[in-house]
Amino acid sequence: MSDLTRRTVLKAAGATLGASAFAAAIAPLTQWKPAESIDEFLSKHYKELSPDELAAMCRRFEDEAKRNQGLDIHVAAAQPLPGVQFGYALNLSICVGCRRCAEACHQENNHDRPSHNSYIRVFELENGSIDLANGDATYDHPVPATGKYYMPVQCHHCDNAPCTKVCPVEATWKEQDGIVVVDYNWCIGCRYCEAACPYHARRFNWKKPEIPPEQVNPDQGLLSNRVRPQGVMEKCTFCLHRTREGRLPACLEACPTGARVFGDLADPDSDIRWVLANKRVFILKEELGTKPRFFYFFDK
Amino acid sequence: MTLATLKRPGLLAFARQAFAHATDGGPLFYAWMTLLTCVALVGVNAWANQVVNGMQVTGMGDHVSWGLYISNFTFFVGVAAAAVMMVIPAYLYHDHEMHDAVIVGELLAIAAIVVCLLSVTVDLGRPDRFWHMMPVIGRFNWPISLLTWDVIVLNGYLGLNAWICGYLLWSRWCGRAPSPRLYLPFVFLSIVWAVSIHTVTAFLYCGLGGRPFWNTALLAPRFLASAFVAGPALIIVVLLALQRLGSYPFGDKPIRMLVRVVRVTALINIFLLAVECFTALYTGGSHAASLTYLLFGLHGHHALVPWIWSAITLNIVAAGLFLWPGLLRRSRLLVAACLMTFVGIWIEKGMGLVIPGFIPSTLHEMVEYVPSLTEWKITLGIVAAGALVYTLLLKVALPLISGWTPGLAVGVESMDAQHRRLFEQLNQLIAAVRAGRGAAEVGRTMDFLDSYVREHFADEERLLAEAGYPGLEAHHRMHAGFTAELETVRAGLSADDSDREALAERLHLSMRDWLLRHIRVEDRAYGAFLRAREAD
Numbered sequence A: 001m002s003d004l005t006r007r008t009v010l011k012a013a014g015a016t017l018g019a020s021a022f023a024a025a026i027a028p029l030t031q032w033k034p035a036e037s038i039d040e041f042l043s044k045h046y047k048e049l050s051p052d053e054l055a056a057m058c059r060r061f062e063d064e065a066k067r068n069q070g071l072d073i074h075v076a077a078a079q080p081l082p083g084v085q086f087g088y089a090l091n092l093s094i095c096v097g098c099r100r101c102a103e104a105c106h107q108e109n110n111h112d113r114p115s116h117n118s119y120i121r122v123f124e125l126e127n128g129s130i131d132l133a134n135g136d137a138t139y140d141h142p143v144p145a146t147g148k149y150y151m152p153v154q155c156h157h158c159d160n161a162p163c164t165k166v167c168p169v170e171a172t173w174k175e176q177d178g179i180v181v182v183d184y185n186w187c188i189g190c191r192y193c194e195a196a197c198p199y200h201a202r203r204f205n206w207k208k209p210e211i212p213p214e215q216v217n218p219d220q221g222l223l224s225n226r227v228r229p230q231g232v233m234e235k236c237t238f239c240l241h242r243t244r245e246g247r248l249p250a251c252l253e254a255c256p257t258g259a260r261v262f263g264d265l266a267d268p269d270s271d272i273r274w275v276l277a278n279k280r281v282f283i284l285k286e287e288l289g290t291k292p293r294f295f296y297f298f299d300k
Numbered sequence B: 001m002t003l004a005t006l007k008r009p010g011l012l013a014f015a016r017q018a019f020a021h022a023t024d025g026g027p028l029f030y031a032w033m034t035l036l037t038c039v040a041l042v043g044v045n046a047w048a049n050q051v052v053n054g055m056q057v058t059g060m061g062d063h064v065s066w067g068l069y070i071s072n073f074t075f076f077v078g079v080a081a082a083a084v085m086m087v088i089p090a091y092l093y094h095d096h097e098m099h100d101a102v103i104v105g106e107l108l109a110i111a112a113i114v115v116c117l118l119s120v121t122v123d124l125g126r127p128d129r130f131w132h133m134m135p136v137i138g139r140f141n142w143p144i145s146l147l148t149w150d151v152i153v154l155n156g157y158l159g160l161n162a163w164i165c166g167y168l169l170w171s172r173w174c175g176r177a178p179s180p181r182l183y184l185p186f187v188f189l190s191i192v193w194a195v196s197i198h199t200v201t202a203f204l205y206c207g208l209g210g211r212p213f214w215n216t217a218l219l220a221p222r223f224l225a226s227a228f229v230a231g232p233a234l235i236i237v238v239l240l241a242l243q244r245l246g247s248y249p250f251g252d253k254p255i256r257m258l259v260r261v262v263r264v265t266a267l268i269n270i271f272l273l274a275v276e277c278f279t280a281l282y283t284g285g286s287h288a289a290s291l292t293y294l295l296f297g298l299h300g301h302h303a304l305v306p307w308i309w310s311a312i313t314l315n316i317v318a319a320g321l322f323l324w325p326g327l328l329r330r331s332r333l334l335v336a337a338c339l340m341t342f343v344g345i346w347i348e349k350g351m352g353l354v355i356p357g358f359i360p361s362t363l364h365e366m367v368e369y370v371p372s373l374t375e376w377k378i379t380l381g382i383v384a385a386g387a388l389v390y391t392l393l394l395k396v397a398l399p400l401i402s403g404w405t406p407g408l409a410v411g412v413e414s415m416d417a418q419h420r421r422l423f424e425q426l427n428q429l430i431a432a433v434r435a436g437r438g439a440a441e442v443g444r445t446m447d448f449l450d451s452y453v454r455e456h457f458a459d460e461e462r463l464l465a466e467a468g469y470p471g472l473e474a475h476h477r478m479h480a481g482f483t484a485e486l487e488t489v490r491a492g493l494s495a496d497d498s499d500r501e502a503l504a505e506r507l508h509l510s511m512r513d514w515l516l517r518h519i520r521v522e523d524r525a526y527g528a529f530l531r532a533r534e535a536d
Helices: A003-031 A051-069 A100-108 A162-166 A192-196 A250-254 A271-278 B011-023 B027-053 B068-081 B084-092 B096-123 B127-133 B146-174 B180-206 B219-245 B253-283 B285-296 B305-323 B325-329 B331-358 B373-402 B413-434 B439-467 B472-495 B500-535
Strands: A074-076 A086-091 A121-126 A148-153 A172-174 A180-182 A202-204 A219-221 A233-235 A260-264 A280-282 A294-298
Touching: A003 B027, A051 A074, A086 A271, A100 A121, A100 A250, A162 A172, A162 A192, A180 A233, A192 A202, A250 A260, A260 A271, A271 A294, B011 B146, B011 B373, B027 B373, B068 B096, B068 B146, B068 B180, B068 B219, B068 B331, B068 B373, B084 B096, B084 B180, B084 B219, B084 B253, B096 B127, B096 B146, B096 B219, B096 B253, B096 B373, B096 B500, B146 B180, B146 B373, B180 B219, B180 B331, B219 B253, B219 B331, B253 B285, B253 B305, B253 B325, B253 B331, B285 B305, B285 B331, B305 B331, B325 B331, B413 B439, B413 B500, B439 B472, B439 B500, B472 B500
Parallel strands: A074 A219, A086 A294
Antiparallel strands: A086 A260, A121 A148, A172 A180, A202 A233, A280 A294
């Protein structure tokens, strides 16, 4: 065999070996199921969907839940109520740090069970300081502890939201009623928003959320608590599937002390307007200019 | 005399030749490529598993949500930008030798951008939705999101460098002088663009008000300074390696120039870090928390402390070595200094910059980060893929720059074969001189070249006389001029061989470049004459 042919044969053998090694290396991808259906894979951005397409998408999620888990769920695409501007206030004087809000969020929003995820983190702070550097979100003892007070933190639904600005694909935006949402079908999972948020309000689905079928909350919103896919961002939506229908957020309903006040900032007679007008109110990290819609206040 | 039909060298033939160059080599080449392929495949496999099982296989979490991938991305944007440190002297100051060597930097920019794009891609939670970022079919949040700017500048930089390198090599292959109009504007654009890629990447971070560690106007200058340390350091190592492997057709001048660059930028980089440390630490408060964590540890957490002090030590020692004038004469020490500062900056602006931005978290929680095995596999795989791309690009480009190409064919088979041989001989001589081979070996190579040149010129002139070529007289004078130059070089060689670099440069400029021009213009003119006569 001449040198040239031997070289060619060796090259061909090398190329074949390389190609088969490559095929073996990417073989795990055969188990990858990025979307339930081709419809989901090709689905348009939320804002480009017509009301009919939105309804069809809701039905599709319902059908999938029935087919895959035998669950009867209801998915709705609740739209912002005209003229309503949602806001939230929290009374730090009476919050006892029981974390029932965080637990209610966990249940309501179909969070991953093993990681016990929640959109709310409650910080235990020393009386006399509001510096979070002295805070602790992992406390494990009866509450309220002497000399301590408690500060739950969740998405502040900023009017000048750093998270929506940085998103490269417009997968997160502020709705007309002030709620910052994520399109779970559009997010590419770059987590730039998570880096941009000054309030640690965003969560990423590091894996597919696991929830036993009997624990799934069947009352679901397309932009809020429907079970999220793997690899996308999620966040507090002020329970828009509830609040846009006139109900209160789950965290508020769970609060045993009445520390939480939710309402329409555009309505001069609302509770939240009364709080803003009559209490000593502050917002977290005001110096960043994020203009939050989440307010803290003290009674005494 | 055999006249070949002279075809215009086509794109397909170019691709075929490029493929042949890229896949042919010695045992060392095959071993290197096999190693890189294996590492890259381990990375591919780890990534495939990450895609299926989710990002839970990384060490990241909701507190530290970017890790090794984005660190490595940030670092390699700098490496890509550093090509400009060769482009500026080559094109702005018409440094002749740099003009050829600059391709080593430009090709590195291409490979580094490949590393950057791969690093960002593996960081995506949903790579299947990649198309959401494409203009028209997706929703490209430009100009608000800095990430879209980064997509534009990185791909633009890749395109610019691919066009410049591709066009220059294609011209060389065709035996044409490249038309300045078709590449110079892009070269100057690429200079500005190089600065932009790293500035925009810094803006990704420093535009985030919620992360005080990144939220400093000094970030872009720091990124550029460190880029112009790590990038040139890597290019120096590559040039020295090519020299060692004998596939280096350029002189020491580019290396000396790059060492001068690093000498300054290494100090600026350390200075900027010191300025940052002073501002944050002297002011104190929450702005100092991340830096305190990085340098000294905070609340009992100090995962990054050994890393950053290693980086600082490496950078300071390397900067000191670069200041020492004797470094250039000790190539091993030079390589060591380059590698030290390369690693130092990889730590400083990769893990040392990205990770502390998340620690403490925005709500001041202390959660540390350690990259998982999957992340290391994927990252090393990406770097190996970049090295693979770079090796292949160099394998294609270097022979084209220094040797005979089909574009130089005059159409007379015997003459073309001799021309090809001439280039080989001349390159061998240049390599022997550069490598500092003994006078005996250089002398032997020189003798061989000398006799070969005379034989070839005689053959060629005989051919032209037989054909009654009207330009023979002028052609003969040119040949005589070249032979005389060869004689002078030879005389200089025996008289004084202390400055081998000057000699090599002379061989390069007055002999190889002359030969190139002569064949391209005068020899092809007689080729055309012969073919026309044949046709009559």
